[in-house]
Amino acid sequence: xxxxxxxxxxxxxxxxxxxxxxxxxxxxxxxxxxxxxxxxxxxxxxxxxxxxxxxxxxxxxxxxxxxxxxxxxxxxxxxxxxxxxxxxxxxxxxxxxxxxxxxxxxxxxxxxxxxxxxxxxxxxxxxxxxxxxxxxxxxxxxxxxxxxxxxxxxxxxxxxxxxxxxxxxxxxxxxxxxxxxxxxxxxxxxxxxxxxxxxxxxxxxxxxxxxxxxxxxxxxxxxxxxxxx
Amino acid sequence: xxxxxxxxxxxxxxxxxxxxxxxxxxxxxxxxxxxxxxxxxxxxxxxxxxxxxxxxxxxxxxxxxxxxxxxxxxxxxxxxxxxxxxxxxxxxxxxxxxxxxxxxxxxxxxxxxxxxxxxxxxxxxxxxxxxxxxxxxxxxxxxxxxxxxxxxxxxxxxxxxxxxxxxxxxxxxxxxxxxxxxxxxxxxxxxxxxxxxxxxxxxxxxxxxxxxxxxxxxxxxxxxxxxxx
Numbered sequence: 001x002x003x004x005x006x007x008x009x010x011x012x013x014x015x016x017x018x019x020x021x022x023x024x025x026x027x028x029x030x031x032x033x034x035x036x037x038x039x040x041x042x043x044x045x046x047x048x049x050x051x052x053x054x055x056x057x058x059x060x061x062x063x064x065x066x067x068x069x070x071x072x073x074x075x076x077x078x079x080x081x082x083x084x085x086x087x088x089x090x091x092x093x094x095x096x097x098x099x100x101x102x103x104x105x106x107x108x109x110x111x112x113x114x115x116x117x118x119x120x121x122x123x124x125x126x127x128x129x130x131x132x133x134x135x136x137x138x139x140x141x142x143x144x145x146x147x148x149x150x151x152x153x154x155x156x157x158x159x160x161x162x163x164x165x166x167x168x169x170x171x172x173x174x175x176x177x178x179x180x181x182x183x184x185x186x187x188x189x190x191x192x193x194x195x196x197x198x199x200x201x202x203x204x205x206x207x208x209x210x211x212x213x214x215x216x217x218x219x220x221x222x223x224x225x226x227x228x229x
Numbered sequence: 230x231x232x233x234x235x236x237x238x239x240x241x242x243x244x245x246x247x248x249x250x251x252x253x254x255x256x257x258x259x260x261x262x263x264x265x266x267x268x269x270x271x272x273x274x275x276x277x278x279x280x281x282x283x284x285x286x287x288x289x290x291x292x293x294x295x296x297x298x299x300x301x302x303x304x305x306x307x308x309x310x311x312x313x314x315x316x317x318x319x320x321x322x323x324x325x326x327x328x329x330x331x332x333x334x335x336x337x338x339x340x341x342x343x344x345x346x347x348x349x350x351x352x353x354x355x356x357x358x359x360x361x362x363x364x365x366x367x368x369x370x371x372x373x374x375x376x377x378x379x380x381x382x383x384x385x386x387x388x389x390x391x392x393x394x395x396x397x398x399x400x401x402x403x404x405x406x407x408x409x410x411x412x413x414x415x416x417x418x419x420x421x422x423x424x425x426x427x428x429x430x431x432x433x434x435x436x437x438x439x440x441x442x443x444x445x446x447x448x449x450x451x452x453x454x455x456x457x458x
């Protein structure tokens with residue numbers, strides 16, 4: 001098989017946790033495309049495919065190399081137009097950009113704060129050093145102080161998802177009756193939390209929790225292949 | 230002409246201010262469809278078209294009556310498929326529901342709090358009584374107390390728009406290169422603020438302010454036909 005997905009890994013190579021990689025795992029499953037996962041640590045990324053990327057996911061599909069989960073989804077829809085669409089047209093491509101911006105600006109920093117020590121502990125020694133140095137530099141505090149502040153994020157997390165909760169009054173998925181890449185964007189953020197800290201942030205009967213369970217059930221339960229932390 | 234748009238009005242019938250009506254004004258302009266505006270006060274709504282609706286906008290298009298700005302946009306795309314699309318496909322229809330939920334849950338309460346006395350003052354005596362009674366009942370405080378609390382909303386307003394601001398790094402409109410109904414959803418909320426309180430909540434060089442100006446310029450400057458308060 002010539003299709004390879006370079007995916008972030010800690011010491012347990014089977015525990016996928018990167019939100020961006022999860023978006024691509026779900027995209028590939030949505031399109032019904034086979035691939036082999038190549039697990040890489042944070043500090044190994046610059047060396048893969050002759051320095052093709054600074055971040056994962058990176059997809060090799062035959063001769064093509066595509067990085068960035070959004071660009072990979074666009075590529076997959078263009079390269080495999082006969083398979084289920086990830087965007088549902090040009091409007092969907094454009095609006096998924098808004099949903100990506102919402103997810104990143106609203107959810108990602110909260111998950112980072114809640115799960116930062118758990119993520120650290122998933123990594124091998126070399127990656128732990130890199131992770132601590134880069135995150136402490138970027139966030140201007142020690143991992144331990146960030147995690148302590150993260151406790152406050154837990155209580156407010158469910159409220160951040162109010163737009164999704166309200167939308168779920170009218171349809172089952174962000175994509176409508178079925179999922180599209182926009183669902184995988186938000187799924188990626190919550191799956192990141194589920195597979196690292198495993199913190200309970202939603203009541204079990206919260207419409208968002210029920211949507212997340214529906215996402216975990218998709219594509220033969222692809223999202224359940226990694227258990228909750 | 231058999232196309233009528235029933236639209237909320239205060240004492241000055243030419244000052245459109247309802248966010249939902251603005252979404253439909255922009256939708257009709259986007260489709261290039263002529264219509265006549267029928268201004269109605271809050272307390273006149275139950276009597277229009279034999280009690281067809283509890284809210285405006287209400288569109289009469291020949292024999293058809295359609296209420297709710299989202300349903301009107303869906304109707305217009307279905308009835309006039311040869312004119313510019315408001316959604317850009319099925320994915321766009323679904324994702325616009327998320328953007329509607331985001332706009333309503335994030336922006337509308339803030340605008341209500343900032344502009345509530347200004348909205349009150351735009352109305353005639355009978356509608357003022359109705360507005361005060363219904364809003365004070367719904368929000369559990371006097372209009373004056375809501376407005377006092379609204380002062381705090383002004384400072385935090387720009388931050389609520391961060392998802393849109395980040396998205397504008399990659400494209401000019403929520404619809405991509407050009408506007409779609411999703412743009413008019415968010416435009417409606419900001420135009421509501423502009424035409425009632427006129428409060429400055431964005432720096433002039435904020436990417437969101439620049440996007441809003443682009444929206445005001447659309448369709449021959451349809452949004453500028455009402456000046457800022």
